[in-house]
Amino acid sequence: MALTKIAKLSEIGPGSSKAIKIGDKSIAIFNIDGKFYAVDETCPHQGGPLAEGAVEELTVRCPWHGAIFSLETGEGIAGPCGNGVRHYDTKVSGDDLEIDIS
């Protein structure tokens, strides 16, 4: 497991989300009730920005055509979700949020 610092906790308050670039990856981070979830930011359908999608329970709906993905696994649940998106494990370390990008 290779943990990488991706953000300060204060950047992603409860109920918010943010797209963050790491190298050539763009990752969508969600704070749901103080727990952090990370998946690839780019929707596999036509590239919609998942960090801008509507969150319902532990899913996100792509803002472009409505594909729905699990924030717990990245699995596609409904709509044109292809094979889903990559999910990343997250860890809070002090004031930092880390993800496993290995």
Ligand code: FES
């Ligand atoms: S780009 Fe996400 S559903 Fe079409």
